[in-house]
Amino acid sequence: MKKNELMQYSCPLGKAMSALGSKWKPIIVLVIKDRKLRFGELAVRIHVISRKVLTDQLREMEADGLVIREEFKEIPPRVEYSLTEKGLALLPILYLLEEWETKYHVYDPDKVKECGVNSKKIKKTVV
Amino acid sequence: MKKNELMQYSCPLGKAMSALGSKWKPIIVLVIKDRKLRFGELAVRIHVISRKVLTDQLREMEADGLVIREEFKEIPPRVEYSLTEKGLALLPILYLLEEWETKYHVYDPDKVKECGVNSKKIKKTVV
DNA sequence: CAGGATCCACATCGATACTG
DNA sequence: CAGTATCGATGTGGATCCTG
Numbered sequence: 108m109k110k111n112e113l114m115q116y117s118c119p120l121g122k123a124m125s126a127l128g129s130k131w132k133p134i135i136v137l138v139i140k141d142r143k144l145r146f147g148e149l150a151v152r153i154h155v156i157s158r159k160v161l162t163d164q165l166r167e168m169e170a171d172g173l174v175i176r177e178e179f180k181e182i183p184p185r186v187e188y189s190l191t192e193k194g195l196a197l198l199p200i201l202y203l204l205e206e207w208e209t210k211y212h213v214y215d216p217d218k219v220k221e222c223g224v225n226s227k228k229i230k231k232t233v234v
Numbered sequence: 235m236k237k238n239e240l241m242q243y244s245c246p247l248g249k250a251m252s253a254l255g256s257k258w259k260p261i262i263v264l265v266i267k268d269r270k271l272r273f274g275e276l277a278v279r280i281h282v283i284s285r286k287v288l289t290d291q292l293r294e295m296e297a298d299g300l301v302i303r304e305e306f307k308e309i310p311p312r313v314e315y316s317l318t319e320k321g322l323a324l325l326p327i328l329y330l331l332e333e334w335e336t337k338y339h340v341y342d343p344d345k346v347k348e349c350g351v352n353s354k355k356i357k358k359t360v361v
Numbered sequence: 362c363a364g365g366a367t368c369c370a371c372a373t374c375g376a377t378a379c380t381g
Numbered sequence: 382c383a384g385t386a387t388c389g390a391t392g393t394g395g396a397t398c399c400t401g
Contacts, residue, residue, distance in 0.1 A: 120260055120328060123335035133251055146383055157375050162384065172338065183382040184381080193338035200334060201247060203327050208250035211299065211320035273363055284395050289364060310362040311401080 126171040131156055131164045133201055136194055139174065143187040173197070253298040258283055258291045260328055263321055266301065270314040300324070 127133050131153070138144070138152050149165075150158055165188060168174045173194040179185040254260050258280070265271070265279050276292075277285055292315060295301045300321040306312040 119332040119335045119339075120264060122339070123331040124257070124260055126335070128255060128257065130251070130255065133247055133255075137247060150383095158384075159376090159386095160374060163373095178383090181382095182381090184384080186383060193334075196334055196338060200327060200330050203330065204250040205246040207320075207323055207327060208246045208253070211323060212246075212249070277363095285364075286366095286396090287394060290394095305363090308362095309401085311364080313363060 126168075126173065127197065129164060129167075131160070132168055132173070133197075133204075135161075135164060135168065136173065136190065136197055137201060139188055139190050139194070140198065143177075143189040146186045146188070149188060168194075253295075253300065254324065256291060256294075258287070259295055259300070260324075260331075262288075262291060262295065263300065263317065263324055264328060266315055266317050266321070267325065270304075270316040273313045273315070276315060295321075 127136070134153060135149070138149060144152070146161075146165075150156075150161055153161065156164075165174060165176065169176050172191055175189050175191055177187045177189070179187070254263070261280060262276070265276060271279070273288075273292075277283075277288055280288065283291075292301060292303065296303050299318055302316050302318055304314045304316070306314070
């Protein structure tokens, strides 16, 4: 997502969407939600995402002030992610979005496919 | 945005984001907001977006039940777009997002750049 | 006027291999 | 363990030209 192109027309909304407008960020926020998680735990919980992309997303979210990254200088390395106040403040809005989707949901088999977490399979069959 | 890959882990949120998770859709919703707009009017108001992409986005939003497309068989052609109930229901959430962004906004010159509508320039200089 | 069709450039994603 | 580096495939956006 080309962030810089988002900042136009409706500025605050543009910026908001640049902070969470990616595929993964809202989901990452929901996954971290209430407890610190290590990188590996995140990777397992959202294992449809490659580790590289997960890293990228987390870095951007850190830069956007959504998550806190704590690196422990240990062997083996340990890194824990948690939500900032800003990230936490996003939760109610995400819940509203879920409600909204649930309420106005029209079942469209072409779009819904499956909701399994094992997307490898989905991806292959869908694409 | 590969919509099909969004439907995992957190389903309702995934679907919600697939409906408005693109760069432009939230902005389009805000622009249409309270009155019907013709295609050309939309294109002018969001003139950073190419007409092709605007068309694509509107088509997807129509399929997602966010907007209504009314085509008048006239010469010259006229097409008017308006929000569905579902699209309207999204407005308060978008306003919350704006509030959220405004409240937690941290000024980061590397990210904010400009909020001008003339993004050609922005793009060139940024990239 | 509102687009459809093409073509091209560029980003982004995913897989793999490697490192401290 | 938690990344980084690299490469290739895929997707997406923009520009241009064409049509009813």
